[in-house]
Amino acid sequence: MEAGETPAIALIREIGEELELELEPNALSPAGFAQGWAADGTTQLVLLLYTCNRWSGTPRAVEGGSCGWFTPAEIAGLPRPPMDETLCDQLFSKTIA
Numbered sequence: 001m002e003a004g005e006t007p008a009i010a011l012i013r014e015i016g017e018e019l020e021l022e023l024e025p026n027a028l029s030p031a032g033f034a035q036g037w038a039a040d041g042t043t044q045l046v047l048l049l050y051t052c053n054r055w056s057g058t059p060r061a062v063e064g065g066s067c068g069w070f071t072p073a074e075i076a077g078l079p080r081p082p083m084d085e086t087l088c089d090q091l092f093s094k095t096i097a
Contacts (some may be wrong), residue, residue, distance in 0.1 A: 007048050019059045019067065027054035032090030034083035047088045 012023045021023040032049040061067045070078070072092045080088065 002052075002071075008050065011048075011050055018062055020062055021055045021057040021059055023052050024054045027052050029053075032087055034086040036083045036086075039081070045083070047083050047087060049091060051091070078088075 001007065002013075005013070006082050008025060011028070012025060015021050015023055026069045028050045029052075030048065031051045034049070036045060037043065038045050061073050072088075075088055075092075
């Protein structure tokens with residue numbers, strides 16, 4: 001987050017910069033959070049999870065790498081950091097229930 005940004009505004013900016021998508025602020029809904037340590041073990045993080053049901057554009061990995069669409073079952077088979085495990089559990093328990 002940059003100075004003066006809310007978490008939702010920071011997410012909108014970051015998604016625009018990294019995936020070239022425009023998110024609608026009123027289409028974001030908080031969906032969960034995870035707390036833990038960064039990979040370097042020196043910084044404690046809080047990750048906020050949002051869902052978004054409206055956007056414009058086609059996702060493109062601007063900074064390299066790739067992006068794709070996955071089902072919950074496919075995501076369960078991917079290697080993930082511990083905080084991502086927590087976020088996936090929160091998100092998929094809401095969408096499956």
